[in-house]
Amino acid sequence: MRIISSVAAPNIALIKYWGKRDDLLKLPINDSISITLDEKALASTTTIVLGSKLKRDTFILNGHAGPDAHITEALLLIRRRLGKRHHIIRKPILLISDNNFPTAAGIASSASGFAALAEAVASALGIRNRREISILARLGSGSASRSAFGGYVRWKMGKRKDGEDSFAVQVSPRSRWPQLADVIAISSAERKKVSSKSGMERTLKTSELCHCRQEHVQRAVEKVAGAIRRKDFRSLAYLTMRDSNAMHATMLDSWPPIIYMNDTSRAVVEAVHQYNEKAGSLRAAYTFDAGPNAHVITTRKEAGKIARMLKGIRGVRKVIVSGVGEGSKTIPTPQKTKQLIARILHK
Numbered sequence: 001m002r003i004i005s006s007v008a009a010p011n012i013a014l015i016k017y018w019g020k021r022d023d024l025l026k027l028p029i030n031d032s033i034s035i036t037l038d039e040k041a042l043a044s045t046t047t048i049v050l051g052s053k054l055k056r057d058t059f060i061l062n063g064h065a066g067p068d069a070h071i072t073e074a075l076l077l078i079r080r081r082l083g084k085r086h087h088i089i090r091k092p093i094l095l096i097s098d099n100n101f102p103t104a105a106g107i108a109s110s111a112s113g114f115a116a117l118a119e120a121v122a123s124a125l126g127i128r129n130r131r132e133i134s135i136l137a138r139l140g141s142g143s144a145s146r147s148a149f150g151g152y153v154r155w156k157m158g159k160r161k162d163g164e165d166s167f168a169v170q171v172s173p174r175s176r177w178p179q180l181a182d183v184i185a186i187s188s189a190e191r192k193k194v195s196s197k198s199g200m201e202r203t204l205k206t207s208e209l210c211h212c213r214q215e216h217v218q219r220a221v222e223k224v225a226g227a228i229r230r231k232d233f234r235s236l237a238y239l240t241m242r243d244s245n246a247m248h249a250t251m252l253d254s255w256p257p258i259i260y261m262n263d264t265s266r267a268v269v270e271a272v273h274q275y276n277e278k279a280g281s282l283r284a285a286y287t288f289d290a291g292p293n294a295h296v297i298t299t300r301k302e303a304g305k306i307a308r309m310l311k312g313i314r315g316v317r318k319v320i321v322s323g324v325g326e327g328s329k330t331i332p333t334p335q336k337t338k339q340l341i342a343r344i345l346h347k
């Protein structure tokens, strides 16, 4: 029997992934680029038990046992990929995972959750290759492929049908530009009504605007990668805000329209523009994933002021500040998880 624990943080995309060329393998229609967040601020902590005598896969997510179709599908794909080489992964698995932030509310719990799962599976099977870990994470959730790396990360869309060239690479380590921060304004911790999966399917099928974004998004990825290498915050901020707006425009252009942003999100957009205008330069950049919660990318120096500003906006319930993280990693199994495993397996 093998027991392995891991931790992973979500990432925030500066240039977004919104559309797949293969739904099952989660192969995207464009490259995307993100900052991996710090697991000290936001984390999924996962423990897996392989080779136990359990009769079926058992998941305990945030303390609740129950089925989870998304995790079941991810495991199916992971087993298909690794099962022939590693017999132990074919047996029922016990998965215990906790997120220290709202699940399924657009703060990328799927990214950290599946990156942590991939990290734990890889470690249990002695797989050390980061590219492989990124592919395993991608099978759970596309954006999870990026959380396998720390710092500034690019997920290459790849061209192959089998997805072997679709994985993340590090553009720059945290150590080269540790000064950035993500100030997250939570206005809703509710489960989103339209999942990323069905939302992106609808956009790709119905939005004309989506093709327009497609024409220049690849160039935007190159520009953001360049901005990261030059540590050019202004270009990064400008391109980030433009792509978030462009992606949400394609969502609104879908039919029926998909609306993730709310009044509080829009108030954050206004406030960030005002803040930058007052400062006379781009000091902060908003970006929104598939949810209303705002991510404001700024420098650590500016983060306190931005956090205070966001707390003053109507509808903002909580503000979390995260620095740049180091990517998923294994950790010693927490004591309380060991006790829980013993209780489950000796029932």
Ligand code: ADP
Binding pocket: 044, 045, 046, 061, 068, 069, 070, 071, 097, 098, 099, 102, 103, 104, 105, 106, 107, 108, 109, 110, 111, 112, 113, 114, 117, 195, 196, 290, 291
């Ligand atoms: P989010 O915006 O939080 O990523 P999604 O609806 O895209 O929301 O993904 C949420 C789903 O991701 C959950 O229903 C679950 O299937 C999976 N997930 C979330 N957290 C974890 C975790 N810690 N471990 C494994 N899977 C997780």
Ligand code: DP6
Binding pocket: 012, 013, 015, 016, 017, 018, 026, 032, 108, 110, 111, 140, 141, 142, 143, 144, 196, 197, 288, 289, 290
């Ligand atoms: C808006 O990675 O959650 O956050 O691959 O279907 O699981 P699936 O989708 P997911 O989508 C993330 C979309 C996004 C943009 C991004 O993170 O790039």
